[in-house]
Structures are given as C-alpha cells and as structure tokens.
Amino acid sequence: MNAPNKSGWKPEMNASEDGMHQGPATVTGNRALMLEEPLLFEIGHANETGVDLPEPQFGANRFGGFERNAAIGLPGLSEPETMRHYTRLSRQNYAIDLGLFPLGSCTMKHNPRLNEKVARMPGFADVHPLAPISTVQGALQVIHELGEWLKALTGMPAVAMSPKAGAHGELCGILAIRAALEARGDAREVVLCPESAHGTNPATAAFAGYRVEDIPATAEGRVDVAALKARLGPDVAAVMITNPNTCGLFERDFKVIADAVHAAGGFVYCDGANFNAIVGKVRPGDLGVDAMHINLHKTFSTPHGGGGPGSGPVVFSEALAPFAPLPVVVEDRGQYRMIEEEDAGENHSSTFGRMTAFHGQMGMFTRALTYILSHGADGLKQVAEDAVLNANYILRSLDDLLDAPFGASGPCMHEALFGDRGFAEGLSTLDLAKAMIDEGYHPMTMYFPLVVHGAMLIEPTETESKAGLDQFIAALRGLAERAKAGDESMKQAPFYAPRRRLDETLAARKPVLAWAEDEE
Numbered sequence: 001m002n003a004p005n006k007s008g009w010k011p012e013m014n015a016s017e018d019g020m021h022q023g024p025a026t027v028t029g030n031r032a033l034m035l036e037e038p039l040l041f042e043i044g045h046a047n048e049t050g051v052d053l054p055e056p057q058f059g060a061n062r063f064g065g066f067e068r069n070a071a072i073g074l075p076g077l078s079e080p081e082t083m084r085h086y087t088r089l090s091r092q093n094y095a096i097d098l099g100l101f102p103l104g105s106c107t108m109k110h111n112p113r114l115n116e117k118v119a120r121m122p123g124f125a126d127v128h129p130l131a132p133i134s135t136v137q138g139a140l141q142v143i144h145e146l147g148e149w150l151k152a153l154t155g156m157p158a159v160a161m162s163p164k165a166g167a168h169g170e171l172c173g174i175l176a177i178r179a180a181l182e183a184r185g186d187a188r189e190v191v192l193c194p195e196s197a198h199g200t201n202p203a204t205a206a207f208a209g210y211r212v213e214d215i216p217a218t219a220e221g222r223v224d225v226a227a228l229k230a231r232l233g234p235d236v237a238a239v240m241i242t243n244p245n246t247c248g249l250f251e252r253d254f255k256v257i258a259d260a261v262h263a264a265g266g267f268v269y270c271d272g273a274n275f276n277a278i279v280g281k282v283r284p285g286d287l288g289v290d291a292m293h294i295n296l297h298k299t300f301s302t303p304h305g306g307g308g309p310g311s312g313p314v315v316f317s318e319a320l321a322p323f324a325p326l327p328v329v330v331e332d333r334g335q336y337r338m339i340e341e342e343d344a345g346e347n348h349s350s351t352f353g354r355m356t357a358f359h360g361q362m363g364m365f366t367r368a369l370t371y372i373l374s375h376g377a378d379g380l381k382q383v384a385e386d387a388v389l390n391a392n393y394i395l396r397s398l399d400d401l402l403d404a405p406f407g408a409s410g411p412c413m414h415e416a417l418f419g420d421r422g423f424a425e426g427l428s429t430l431d432l433a434k435a436m437i438d439e440g441y442h443p444m445t446m447y448f449p450l451v452v453h454g455a456m457l458i459e460p461t462e463t464e465s466k467a468g469l470d471q472f473i474a475a476l477r478g479l480a481e482r483a484k485a486g487d488e489s490m491k492q493a494p495f496y497a498p499r500r501r502l503d504e505t506l507a508a509r510k511p512v513l514a515w516a517e518d519e520e
C-alpha cells in the first residue's frame, strides 16, 4: 500500500507543479485554510491513549476463554487530536450549507434550522419506542398529524408512517399490492417499470418476487402509453411509474394509464420521491394511484445524503388500505394510541404485517411536520412552483449550449436534463462534472436516467436564489464551452480539490477496506 506516513506526509499535488497555483509548495502540504489530513491510523499510535486510567484490578476473569489475547489495533489519540482530525476531514466535504447541491432526483434543499430546533426538543429527541403510550402522547400526535397532512396533500385515505426510506416505502407498497392480489386468489407475476425508472423501482419489484418488464419511453421522454396498454393482461400485478418522472417531466397520461391498469385488474404504484414538484398542485389520489411513497427527506426538507437518515411514508388508496402495514396511530377524542396487532378488531385483519420493529423515524417526522406547518398549505404550493420555476430557468439558460434532449417536450418539472451531445471527441460528462468541483460545485447527477447519453440531471430546488442560480449557470456555461471546444485540460480536473481523480475502477474492483501497516 502506497500510503503516506506520518513522518513523510506528501500532499497528492504540490501546489505549484501543475502551473495552476500561485506560490511555492508548502512544507506541511496545507494550503492556507485547506488543511491536509492523514489517516487516523497515521496520526495515532496503538501504544498511546488520550486518557490515563489506573491499571484495572480484576478478580477472577469471567470471559470463559473469550478474553482478548492481542492488542485491539486501534490508534490512540488525545481529545484535541481526535477533534481536529474529524473537523479537518469535515472541511473537505461539500455540504448543502456551503453551496448549491444540484443532484437531480435527490432534492438537496436547504434545511431550515427551525426543523432542527424542534427535532432536538427533549420531548421528541429522547422518547423511547417502548415508553408507555400515556407518556408519549405528544410524539404520537406528531406522527398522526403528519400522516393526516400526507393524506390530505395526496388525496389518499390511508398512510403507513413506518417505512424508513424511499426504497423501503416502495417495498411497503408492493407488499400491500401482493397481499391484495393474494387475498383475491390472483397470482400475478409481472411488474412493469418504464425505461426511465429510478433503479430502486425494478429492484423493489424483483426483491418482492416479481418479474420486471420494461415499458419503453416515447421520443419526448414520457411513458409510451400504447406500448404499456398492449402489455397489460392477467399476469400484470402492477405498474410502477415515477411522476414527475426522472426525465423531469410530468406524466400527462397518468390517469389514462391508471384507468387501463385498473381495467386489467392490476394496481398502480407511483414513485412519489419527486413529490416536491407537485405538492399542493396535484393530488396523486385523483390520478388513480393505489400506493405511493413520499420521501420526507426530499420534499419536506429533512437532511439526507451520506447514507441517511431517510423516511418514506406510503399513502394508500381505498382498495389497498386494508392491507397496509401496522402500526398505525389512531386518535380517540384527543387521546392517541397505537394499533400494533392485527386482531385489534379495527379492520386491520388483512394487514400484510410490519415494515419495522417500531414506529418509524421520529426525528424526521418532527422535521417534516415543522416544515409543513411553517409553510402552510399555500406555502407548500409555492414550494412546488418555485422548484419548477428554478429548474426551468436553468433549462432555458443552458439549452442553447448543452443538448437538452427533451427540451422540446414542454416545460420541465423540478429538474433539468441534459446530454453530452456536442462535446468534443474524447471529453465526457464525467470530465465536465470533475471540472465543476474546481468551480466549487458538487456535480449534478450523472449518467442517469439511462435513456439519455451522458445524462446530466440538475435539480436546483426552490431554496436557491436567482443570484445563486445565475452564478451556477455562468459556471456551467463556461464549462460547456470548454467541453465543446475540446479543452483537454478538463480531463485532469479537478485541480483544486484536496484529492484529484481517483482510480474509481480500482477502488470498486479492489477496495482497500482495512488499514494495514506498511510492510516495508
């Protein structure tokens, strides 16, 4: 392993060697406020520790032969060394609090601090899932009220609050569909997903035991209704359609599709991860949706990325409501309780079971409800309008320079989609994305959806100002011009990041997951 060591730490690039930086290389490898940072294992020593404890006085050892017989092999550091290590690393991260995070389909919007304040109130933050119901009435009220909002906003009669992410919600919806089909003795085997589907859709259907078949897209980036209708039949359990879809377009024929699916005895699953584009404007229940997950961590602003947390409540139609999972929170004259068991005599005898051990992501419920209440119904409608306006501003400010494959399909919704057509030979979407890092932006979603060559999917969200968007557009225009002119230096980008181009293939094929002391 060619890792730098403590004594001979070398930054990956001397500040001046590429001619892009002013000034000499520094002894430390630091560049002013950009501090280099070795691995924890390179700073610490196994024989050091940040605390001094007296030698333990053990009596008889009761480990029964399982006691540790070798050093644990972790580095020891003092508290300030440890703090600085993680703080320095965190400064090398891009974050929504630093700038625009244009990841399409991810809805990386600013998270109002009010949400955080409420989520940290001890009455919410410190509740235990096994606490007696009488002591957590406020927490149950939050879950219940949020569920009522989600039902009202979607126009659907039932909700399951426990799923813990969008993909988990998809599974919840598909399991309810399977339970409904089994209840009528109808063993259907196929789930249809459009070509542009988010990868979680076919994965969910396959995980639930269905065979997945593609539905083609039209040239304008929407589901091919004729092809879909032709495929419907007694073996089709459900269609899973994202609306607005991952080309950033509203599926105008959704109601026609839903009616056809229902007539053929199937169910309609809507991937509602992009609900932020239509919240307050469209009620999916009116379009014939049977089940839809809502990503609280996207539409309702709770922080995500870096692996979590998430929350994916699912709303259900009348037809699927009896099969929804437990628990559910119910209100009786101001008192809240949980229905945990299906034999509670409250019409939950057909439930397909549970998605999680407890009740869902409390911290996300408090954040989402805070966000909803601070916007109000009219404010949520404006969220959707502003998110769509911002995305169209980006689309129309770039479509003369960047190929917009569905630019002629009408206005986009919450995200703008571009392709790499017109780039000079040898330059790719990846090169442009890496050059964005030098401009101080997190790259957009790349190479997704698959229906567009070299796809670049940009979602600004409603939280960006016009000035912020103008700067982003100016940066992207500069990069697009370089990519079209064949500026080979883009292949070396990023120049200014703490790390440059990593060998992503090697990292994927031969990941080094454990620290090993240098052998030499």
Ligand SMILES: *Cc1c(COP(=O)(O)O)cnc(C)c1O
Binding pocket: 105, 106, 165, 166, 167, 168, 198, 200, 242, 246, 271, 273, 274, 295, 310, 311, 312
């Ligand atoms: C984000 C997203 C998902 C998955 O949500 P997770 O919370 O990451 O599991 C599914 N579909 C679409 C369209 C999405 O944008």
